[in-house]
Amino acid sequence: MYNIGTSQQLFEKAKQSIPGGVNSPVRAFKSVGGSPVFIKKARGAYLYDVDGNEYIDYIASWGPLILGHAYPKVVQAIQEAAENGTSYGAPTELESKMAELIISMVPNVDLIRMVSSGTEACMSAIRLARGYTGRNKIIKFEGCYHGHADSFLVKAGSGLATLGIQNVPGVTQAVAEDTLTAPYNNLEAVEALVKAHKDNVAAIIIEPVAGNMGCIIPKPGFLQGLRDLCTREGIVFIFDEVMNGFRLALGGAQERLGIDADLVTYGKVIGAGMPVGAFGGKREIMSQIAPLGAVYQAGTLSGNPLAMVAGYTLLSELKNNPGLLEEVDRKTGHLYDGLTEMLSNKGIPYHVNQIGSMISVHFTGTPVIDYASASKQDIGLFNKYFHYLLSNGVYLPPSAYESWFLNNALSYDDIDRTVALTDDFLATI
Structure with missing residues (x-):
């Protein structure tokens, strides 16, 4: 059973000494709602919070951990x-x-x-x-x-x-x-x-x-x-x-x-x-x-x-080892193919943008090419998507306005699980 009780306690405590309880605003989950999870450690493709939950990580510390955590x-x-x-x-x-x-x-x-x-x-x-x-x-x-x-x-x-x-x-x-x-x-x-x-x-x-x-x-x-x-x-x-x-x-x-x-x-x-x-x-x-x-x-x-x-x-x-970048690009392409194939069959407006190992999902029927078009997406739907995946062990950027960053420690099973959970989420709305 997913539980973040300790994270919630730590967040309340942090707010007493740190503005908003965080040292960078997007971490506060203000856009997606709820309380942020507090991370205890990370290995490879996974984050582990203070409550013992494991997450497949699609942030990679906002980009730099191309080969995974604690390489x-x-x-x-x-x-x-x-x-x-x-x-x-x-x-x-x-x-x-x-x-x-x-x-x-x-x-x-x-x-x-x-x-x-x-x-x-x-x-x-x-x-x-x-x-x-x-x-x-x-x-x-x-x-x-x-x-x-x-x-x-x-x-x-x-x-x-x-x-x-x-x-x-x-x-x-x-x-x-x-x-x-x-x-x-x-x-x-x-x-x-x-x-x-x-x-x-x-x-x-x-x-x-x-x-x-x-x-x-x-x-x-x-x-x-x-x-x-x-x-x-x-x-x-x-x-x-x-x-x-x-x-x-x-x-x-x-x-x-x-x-x-x-x-x-x-x-x-x-x-x-x-x-x-x-x-x-x-x-x-x-x-x-x-x-x-x-x-x-x-x-x-x-x-x-x-x-x-x-x-x-x-x-x-x-x-x-130049093949390492090629490998993480292929994994990102696998995620792109899985998401687009699944989403195209759901009748929900969407666009998935991807280049190399950067990717983002936008719930909108308008191609996302700039800030104005990014602002037209269904933020409420993304927020529900974020929390569904989070509660099922997948950590996305806590904002519809952020790119995801894949790391090479991710397995194809991790990616397939993410696509399957996305499918499960859409069945709930």
Whole structure:
């Protein structure tokens, strides 16, 4: 019998000392309702909560755990590194090895700077683009989430969409005015913004495959059109690959989609799930970062040895065994085939979006190509679906506005069970 009594007690206790009882808003289950489950441990494809329930995990710590939880080689590397200390605030050889590894895998990255989170990476990339171009305005896309820095909280997706927040207190009008927004997959809208703000746009930042309004795939020609526009207008083109990097391909979305970015940002994937991030790109632009240039960025924990050794071990495993990414892609394709075949026979409006090992289910008859179309889905139906699967041992992202992330520890039996439970759920409505 499914029971989360201990989780509910811990949540009530957490609310006494932590805002909302959580340290990241989507964890509060405010969109889907109910109390969040508190996780005790994880192994491979499974999460285990404090009440002893086991869940098939389709979040993978929001993307980075491509090979599953507690991957033995990563755990061993962290343990060995920790014996030598957890932080130095000084250079280590491992930072250089990590940088060299990423540069060897990713197109258009000549130099890379380690930071402590994806938010910090995106924030720093924007500052760098402004310093490099001498311009102030940036263009982002409705529903794309690049962290919680002020510039990015204008029409962002993910947690803001989940909580229904449209305008964020604390973000000044001046900052908001320097952030221009356009619908995802709408090149004409971007061209109009650039024309209206001629020679004032420093950067266009985008999730090349969006993951914060579900899995949203770029239309053919959309990203190349942005690339051409940036080249023509002297705008820095930034790929936010906090979710896409090393998951869609060894070289990330640039490799998979065949598009060259000027700067790329990464998050927890380069630390195998530990708190870390990075931004990198073309030498001409990256050379403007201190101490080479005047664009200042710093961080005591940048290049933390535990995060570096964890990420180096994971990325080396992927690079040395390229079939691993192909395998997790096949598993995701198996899930896509199972869900679409089953849903197509139920007479319920739906769309399943999938690319690589990212996938999302939307209960809507409208193709989901941007934030506006994602907002048309039946959120109430998704919430019931979420709780049905949760109570039967499947852990989905607790929001209709999030992509699912598969990991290679998932078995085909796990996937078939998920499809069968979806079938069982639809029989109840």
